[in-house]
Amino acid sequence: MNNCSNIYLVGLMGAGKTTIGRQLARRLGWQFHDSDHEIVERTGVSIPTIFEIEGEEGFRRREAQTISELTSGSGSVVATGGGVVLNPENRVRLHNTGWVVYLNVPPAILFERTRHDRNRPLLRVPDPLGKLEELHALRDPLYREAAHLVVEGSHLIASGVVQYLLREFHHQCQT
Numbered sequence: 001m002n003n004c005s006n007i008y009l010v011g012l013m014g015a016g017k018t019t020i021g022r023q024l025a026r027r028l029g030w031q032f033h034d035s036d037h038e039i040v041e042r043t044g045v046s047i048p049t050i051f052e053i054e055g056e057e058g059f060r061r062r063e064a065q066t067i068s069e070l071t072s073g074s075g076s077v078v079a080t081g082g083g084v085v086l087n088p089e090n091r092v093r094l095h096n097t098g099w100v101v102y103l104n105v106p107p108a109i110l111f112e113r114t115r116h117d118r119n120r121p122l123l124r125v126p127d128p129l130g131k132l133e134e135l136h137a138l139r140d141p142l143y144r145e146a147a148h149l150v151v152e153g154s155h156l157i158a159s160g161v162v163q164y165l166l167r168e169f170h171h172q173c174q175t
Helices: 017-028 035-043 047-070 087-095 106-116 126-144 159-174
Strands: 008-010 031-034 077-079 099-104 150-154
Touching: 008 017, 008 087, 017 031, 017 077, 017 159, 031 035, 035 047, 035 077, 047 077, 047 087, 087 126, 099 126, 099 159, 106 126, 150 159
Parallel strands: 008 077, 008 099, 031 077, 099 150
Antiparallel strands: none
């Protein structure tokens, strides 16, 4: 049996973690947190600004601290930042303190969802689709390592994913 006191959604940027997480939390009567939004709230500046001032390494330190705090309670659905799995301690912490769902969406779909979003510092490159493909290749095994459930999909409707996750959660966590 998994530790099901929290639900963590992992996946690349644009996978739907925040949208699905909000709906899932509402259906369960739990709190919802988005780790990237928490970091912005705490620092008072945007993620691109943190990247600009502190670099990715500084952002990842802040992210690890935020994840540590968000995973210490119970009754929360947490949408994590896409790079949370780069830190081995985050992967272990997420896996051991909650039910981890990996939303695996193909890079081409992610590109369509994120191409006009200026709040994605890692996509501020000449070839954002190529960058998404590179990130997917690097992070997919890490997401899978942390996950208790992998949801494969491209054109999934959020409400359908929420229904599926509720069924799986009750099946895997309430038995």
